Amino acid sequence: MSTHLGMPTVRPMPAHAPDEPLRWGQPFPAAAHDTLRDTQLRANLRTATRTIRDKRLAVTAELPDWEDLRDAGAGIKASAMAALPELLEQLEVSVQARGGQVHWARDAAEANRIVTGIVQATGAREVVKVKSMVTQEIGLNEHLAAAGIQATETDLAELIVQLAGDMPSHILVPAIHRNREQIREIFDARMGDAPDGLTSDPAALAAAARAHLRARFLRAEVAVSGANFAIAQTGTIGVVESEGNGRMCLTLPRTLITVMGIEKVLPRFEDLEVFLQLLPRSSTGERMNPYTSTWTGVTPGDGPQEFHLVLLDNGRTRALADEIGRTALHCIRCSACLNVCPVYERTGGHAYGSVYPGPIGAILTPQLLGVGETGVLDPHDPAASLPFASSLCGACYDACPVKIDIPTALVHLRDRVQHPPGRRARPTVWSVALGFVALSMRSRRTFRWAGRIVTVLSWVLPRRVRRLPFPGSLWTASRDLPPLPRQTFRDWWSAR
Amino acid sequence: MRIALFTTCLVDAVFPQAAQATVRLLERLGHTIEVPAGQACCGQMHVNSGFQAQAVPIVRNHVRTFAPVLEGEWDAIVGPSGSCVGAARHQQAMVARRGGDEKLAGLADAVAARTYELSQLLVDVLGLTDVGAWFPHAVTYHPTCHSMRMLRVGDRPTRLLRAVADLELRDLPEADSCCGFGGTFALKNSETSGAMVTDKARNIVSTGAPFVTAGDWSCLMNISGALDRQNTGVRALHLAEILASTRDDPWDPDPGLGGAARVGARTGAR
Ligand code: SF4
Numbered sequence: 001m002s003t004h005l006g007m008p009t010v011r012p013m014p015a016h017a018p019d020e021p022l023r024w025g026q027p028f029p030a031a032a033h034d035t036l037r038d039t040q041l042r043a044n045l046r047t048a049t050r051t052i053r054d055k056r057l058a059v060t061a062e063l064p065d066w067e068d069l070r071d072a073g074a075g076i077k078a079s080a081m082a083a084l085p086e087l088l089e090q091l092e093v094s095v096q097a098r099g100g101q102v103h104w105a106r107d108a109a110e111a112n113r114i115v116t117g118i119v120q121a122t123g124a125r126e127v128v129k130v131k132s133m134v135t136q137e138i139g140l141n142e143h144l145a146a147a148g149i150q151a152t153e154t155d156l157a158e159l160i161v162q163l164a165g166d167m168p169s170h171i172l173v174p175a176i177h178r179n180r181e182q183i184r185e186i187f188d189a190r191m192g193d194a195p196d197g198l199t200s201d202p203a204a205l206a207a208a209a210r211a212h213l214r215a216r217f218l219r220a221e222v223a224v225s226g227a228n229f230a231i232a233q234t235g236t237i238g239v240v241e242s243e244g245n246g247r248m249c250l251t252l253p254r255t256l257i258t259v260m261g262i263e264k265v266l267p268r269f270e271d272l273e274v275f276l277q278l279l280p281r282s283s284t285g286e287r288m289n290p291y292t293s294t295w296t297g298v299t300p301g302d303g304p305q306e307f308h309l310v311l312l313d314n315g316r317t318r319a320l321a322d323e324i325g326r327t328a329l330h331c332i333r334c335s336a337c338l339n340v341c342p343v344y345e346r347t348g349g350h351a352y353g354s355v356y357p358g359p360i361g362a363i364l365t366p367q368l369l370g371v372g373e374t375g376v377l378d379p380h381d382p383a384a385s386l387p388f389a390s391s392l393c394g395a396c397y398d399a400c401p402v403k404i405d406i407p408t409a410l411v412h413l414r415d416r417v418q419h420p421p422g423r424r425a426r427p428t429v430w431s432v433a434l435g436f437v438a439l440s441m442r443s444r445r446t447f448r449w450a451g452r453i454v455t456v457l458s459w460v461l462p463r464r465v466r467r468l469p470f471p472g473s474l475w476t477a478s479r480d481l482p483p484l485p486r487q488t489f490r491d492w493w494s495a496r
Numbered sequence: 497m498r499i500a501l502f503t504t505c506l507v508d509a510v511f512p513q514a515a516q517a518t519v520r521l522l523e524r525l526g527h528t529i530e531v532p533a534g535q536a537c538c539g540q541m542h543v544n545s546g547f548q549a550q551a552v553p554i555v556r557n558h559v560r561t562f563a564p565v566l567e568g569e570w571d572a573i574v575g576p577s578g579s580c581v582g583a584a585r586h587q588q589a590m591v592a593r594r595g596g597d598e599k600l601a602g603l604a605d606a607v608a609a610r611t612y613e614l615s616q617l618l619v620d621v622l623g624l625t626d627v628g629a630w631f632p633h634a635v636t637y638h639p640t641c642h643s644m645r646m647l648r649v650g651d652r653p654t655r656l657l658r659a660v661a662d663l664e665l666r667d668l669p670e671a672d673s674c675c676g677f678g679g680t681f682a683l684k685n686s687e688t689s690g691a692m693v694t695d696k697a698r699n700i701v702s703t704g705a706p707f708v709t710a711g712d713w714s715c716l717m718n719i720s721g722a723l724d725r726q727n728t729g730v731r732a733l734h735l736a737e738i739l740a741s742t743r744d745d746p747w748d749p750d751p752g753l754g755g756a757a758r759v760g761a762r763t764g765a766r
Binding site: 028029032033036342343346347387388389390391392393394395397398408411414415416417418419430431434435437438440441442443444446447450451454464466471474475477478479480481482484485487488489490492493 | 503505507508509510511512513515516519531533534535536537539541542543544545546547548549550551553554556557587590641642645646672673674676677678679680681682683684685686687688689690691692693694717718720721722724725
């Protein structure tokens, strides 16, 4: 029996989802202030990220051509992004030729309206959902709920998050912040048909979810999915998953609606050869994911008889315009960068205040929102704090199957946040301090003065400095100041 | 060889012992060291904090100072810092290009190609793993992120350490996990950084080694700050300080004195 202090595990229903799924909560440092103290979260993440890291390393190391695959993945993505308008039009034609309907959505509101309209036209009051990041990004479930349509997440972890009235904290394992006792409580409280005496045994929990979902699969008229890939050449859409719930959603209902970010398009069918190797090994650490579903338009008499593809922009063309930032659009959402990130491992996903957490979230979220791009930059915008939420250790870049240079993109976005084009940046404590330091570091003459200041301080300060006033307190909160030398190196050298 | 020392600003002003040790080590190995007087900083701090335009003059100063390497003034440039050499190799040209100075960018790349992190210089350029050092202590080694992932120094530092007489190298658990420094990250995200360095300190203490070493004083400043704060009694020192230490001229543990005084004291004792 576990004891819970502080926040109740199960949040009040109905789920209070944030109005902005890409920007909720506080700036990163303030949000991390809270999550760092969540001992349960820290323990869960520690175990989970380590396990998945080791698995990923084992299955990527066994492929002799892993680095070549990464290069191929990066190359295909870069060329797809360079030809994005043409590929999307080709995709539209291919999908229509196979009996599918294609809708274009500029933003979240438009996508939500389109999906709601399609569901309403079928007369259905409920939909089953395949796990998808993009429908989280647009807050589709809440929008459907407002129109009286109930959406049921069918991925186990996503179901847990939905029942708890929670937000996802990982792009692959959205309930990574929960342990099994918490999941038992959530099922017990929120899943109407949870069996009596439900235990926290994983098999029992999975069986309960299975029974709960099966009833919904069998009666659902409409399913909503995202897409891992869409092939422009053939109009084929693909979803990879582990549980088989996706396969149910993609085959049983009469109507299938797929919402996909426009960056998911790939030119040719054979490109899948590369990505179907990269994705499972990077994400779950498996050689192959258990279920890969592909479909092309409508097949009469087999599977959904009505297929809608919603192509979502929602800030993606804006990101595409940024020469360095656009690499974020190459992401295949494997989550490897989250699993290896030392910051994510400690703060958890909720600290990022976006459905896209971790290193990829830190470069994608601000770009989707246009942070630092237009004239208006609110220094208190939580999304503007995201590019700074990294020690630039580079573990993400090494892990990324499509070689997104996340550290370089972070540094670039930091610049954009500090210097939004067409606007004079308001001086901050950082810009003033760094401006001063920059002056001292551009020549030997000025730098000599900086050295002098340090040596003077070495006489003034005690040998052990444990506490400094703000902003030095940010350093001394967990560290002593180093004892300062009586003489700089260059003075020692010239006296030698 | 004639080798130019890229001191790096932090080492010059705050941790001169690393540069002094680099000089002692390379001179002992028979090389001539020069310290180009014009140098100041590589610009990394500004670039990483979102001030690339302000970094351009800093980069220009750095590149101009070390450009004579291209005319054969020196055979190589060495820096006792993985992140600063990483900045020279992977940032400076980008910053110059973004600032619209293509010529500077080209020059930066050419100079960077002759710039080596200490362990790379020793192993790749000088072909050494045993530098004749003596350090009779147990030591654990932290591979700094930029040396590991930007410069790919790999096992060069540990090969050098294993060849040091009487040194016992102890494996550091979770060695490849970042210490949490990250320049201004340590201040802007002070608490997250603190959580990271706390874990690093815990892993270092778990080895039981009284010394932790690395090839970069910026990370070591963070790590030793936490080790000191927690009164662990573990001492941080730069890889160069270990490699410079010999039976005849052993490492001087007195942290209280400045460079000249320390060197003077040692010379006096001899
Ligand atoms: S950025 Fe790379 S590592 Fe991170 S989720 Fe996307 S594809 Fe995976």
